[in-house]
Amino acid sequence: MKSVLLFVLLLALAGAAQADRGAQVYAQCAGCHQANGQGIAAAFPALAGELPRIAAKGKDGRLFPARVLLFGLQGPIVSQGKNVSGVMPSFGYLSDADLAAVLNYVFKAWGNDKLLPKDFKPLSPAEVAALRPEKLNPQQVYQSWKKLGLK
Numbered sequence: 001m002k003s004v005l006l007f008v009l010l011l012a013l014a015g016a017a018q019a020d021r022g023a024q025v026y027a028q029c030a031g032c033h034q035a036n037g038q039g040i041a042a043a044f045p046a047l048a049g050e051l052p053r054i055a056a057k058g059k060d061g062r063l064f065p066a067r068v069l070l071f072g073l074q075g076p077i078v079s080q081g082k083n084v085s086g087v088m089p090s091f092g093y094l095s096d097a098d099l100a101a102v103l104n105y106v107f108k109a110w111g112n113d114k115l116l117p118k119d120f121k122p123l124s125p126a127e128v129a130a131l132r133p134e135k136l137n138p139q140q141v142y143q144s145w146k147k148l149g150l151k
């Protein structure tokens, strides 16, 4: 019984540590997407409110933000009702663990956690690693945004 409690405690601590790390890594995103996740008009899309909409698009939606971070994104999108046409640089030089941490941070921050699908599962570093061999370019990631059917 004690060891079960200890295990649960360790899991909780590991989750909290990943959340902190995610917030730290997000400092590299905030210049464009802003600390409050609202982005800037037509230049940088809002992540607040938008990540749950993306996550609701099944497996490809859940993995789409990971592909954006690994490979970048270029093409006209609609985010929170605003047209955005910019270029998102690749962050593929970050570790799988840091990418998973920042992804899980943006999926949950700014009240996004309340809008996520009930069965949403955080991304693991192994899932991020498994996408690396796809070696997409930003235009190909854009094609996968189009397939999500977001408007």
Ligand code: HEC
Pocket: 025, 026, 028, 029, 030, 031, 032, 033, 043, 044, 045, 046, 047, 050, 065, 068, 069, 073, 074, 075, 076, 077, 078, 079, 084, 085, 086, 087, 088, 089, 091, 102, 103, 106, 142, 145
């Ligand atoms: C230099 C500015 C810049 C930085 C830094 C940046 N982004 Fe982006 N991001 C963009 C732009 C611009 C787009 C939209 C690209 C387009 O219009 O195709 C975007 C798109 C996205 C999307 C897809 C949003 C959607 O609605 O489809 C996600 C997710 C995202 N960024 C997350 C991040 C995260 C997490 C970080 C930090 C690790 C980050 N971005 C850093 C500029 C930036």
